[in-house]
Amino acid sequence: MAQQHLDPTDPTAGPSPTGDALAGYLRAQATEFLRALRQHRETGVAASNGREETVDAARALRRSVRRVSGSLHTFRPLLETDWSETLRPELAWLSGTLSMEHAYAARLERLLLALHRLSGATVFPVQSAAVVGGRSAGADPVPLKGAPGPAGPPTATPAADRGNLTVGAAKAGALLERQLTLARTRAHSTALQALGSSRFHAVADKIAVLASEVPLTTTATTTDLRPLATAAEERLKDAVTALPLVTAGSPYNAEALIHGLSPDPAPHPQDAPWHQVRLLLRLHRYARETLYGTDGPIDVRLLTAGQALDRHRDASEASAAAASAARTPRIAPATAYALGVLHADQRHEVEAARFAFQQSWQRQAVSTS
Template sequence: MAQRHLDPTAGPVPADALAGYLRDQATEFLRALRLHRETGAGAAASDGSVEAARALRRAARRISASLHTFQPVLDPDWSEAMRPELAWVSGTLALEHACTSRLDQLLLALHRLSGAPPLPARGTATPRTRALAGMTLGTPGTTASATATAAAHGEKAPQGPPVPDHETRTGGASGNGFPAEGAAEAEHPTRLRRTITATADRKAATPDRGNLTVGAAKAGALLDRQLTLARTRAHSTALQALGSSRFHAVADKVAVLASEVPLSPAAAGADLRPLADAARERLADAVAALPLLTAGSPYNAEALIHGLSPDPAPHPQDAPWHQVRLLLRLHRYALEVLHAGPDPGLLAAGEALDRHRDASEAAAAAAQAARTPRIAPATAYALGVLHADQRHEVEAARYAFQRSWQKVTIGTL
């Protein structure tokens, strides 16, 4: 990998550059907050409020990262008090978006793994709705489940063959319209014969996906139920946080920051380049500790061993990669303070680490759903295949990062 320190021939970057950057980000924070209040943030949040929340997270992350990287030139008491509060704001607002994107990713993967045709473009339909609508369903009553799912999100119900009322009522549906998991999933003999016949017809076209097809619809409904509940709770938590006195105190401090940046006495005549270079060194050290040789291999046997472990703890190989992702973000934001565009390879490496984080969290969600008590074997099988698929995505993202990192020239101005 080609590495260079920040250009030593360039002149020093004064602390005024940091002050201007922080004022700009504080202004973006206040503008996003005003937009969020104007567009409404109730239970049915509009696209404008979603974009405003994303802008709030983006500004809070950049301010917090700058306080961390350039702490020596800032008032220590003020920066130490602001950093955890900004991290709390960005983390709280990120939960809802994480649940939504994770569910979309899992349902699209289930749609692909079940052998269904490619998803058609249907106007403004979300990937979740189109995945549930296009997924090959293996049990009666799942059309009603997809319809209930679409209705719960205010979207057009997917089209499918009509299901008699008595089948909808007796098909093991839960109170929210999804197929019940567990003991209530026992099939009536007549319905079971119809299921076997339909499954046999589909096996003629995709003989190796029979069991996955049977369980894919119920696995999708189970994931939708769990992650939609988590998203709703995260949305309520975000609303409570934005209305709390704690957030109002943070907003007041950011409003002051938009006009006055509390610099330390050491800021006079200070150069920001060594501090940005230190962020680069921390990133390089963390990347050096990664098993890039293993990431360059198409088959990671050690990851397979950990993937088969019954331990519900986070995957032991993921934590160092997540840390590198955070350090890479700090380095990018430091370059923004210095008005230096990051290397294109650095952007590609960041995108690979974003995919790595998304896939690892999606795999954990699939594993958590598979631990639901008394689920049917076909549902558990589909979730297991889904978990393995997302762990393959993790390995692919690591390989992409390893290839991108070889082309990175860090610190180019």
């Protein structure tokens, strides 16, 4: 495969961006964090009346935390080592803690809608209000545009099996709703405890200082940011090169179902490299924002690849939730059958997302070779 250059043109024909650009970007993200935190505190006490505003504030908190954390990782040679290395794991903790509640809500909606689509039964209860601001890019169970959807074995169900699926789908939906709602409730409590903890206040204090003073090294203001940003891009391209894109060239990968409902609850072994590519793609995007500004040119190709990988992540996690529910002791055979079909459906969604990413990435390679 030819090496692709994700930014074939230089949108900044002026002076090289230096540590001053990094400082400006970090100050802007820290300011956004403080603004979102204030909004969250103002609306969080009245969730029934300000639910949408609260979710928006939580999303803004996560967005700014991810960008600060990503910048500390990519441009760490330009930042005071002790300060950045202490703050980075705290930002990772905060981002993960704040994201779980909405992840569980979006996962539940995805699985219930998939059960409805597969069984043709009455619409299951969907907590649409609860997932506003959640993983919107990945919560949509509709197949990727231009890619084969999960129309293989999960939906081509014989009439007799269709009856079993319809019977078990309602109970499967109820089981998933109990399990994921409980998980979401626990995640909500964990997030509330975290936001009131001394650990969070210490992080917030550091970000508040960051809004006015960025601890750069003495040489940062004269150091070109582009080599570090290029290194982030190269790490992404190396990770993509290591992906099994030949397998992903087929919309259905039967090997991906081998580990499906096995007793081993570990994550699917094929998914980890794709999740890593998704994280590296995000770091590359944030590096571009640092160089060119948040109002700089948008690379549509990066957006397309990122959407495919977001859907891959969501389908992967949904399939794991279905497999976990299928291991529940003493469930009815029809319920277990419906959960097995649901798991297979989401694994095919995973393959459809990989196929879409592969198609997009190889088109980039051809266009820039």
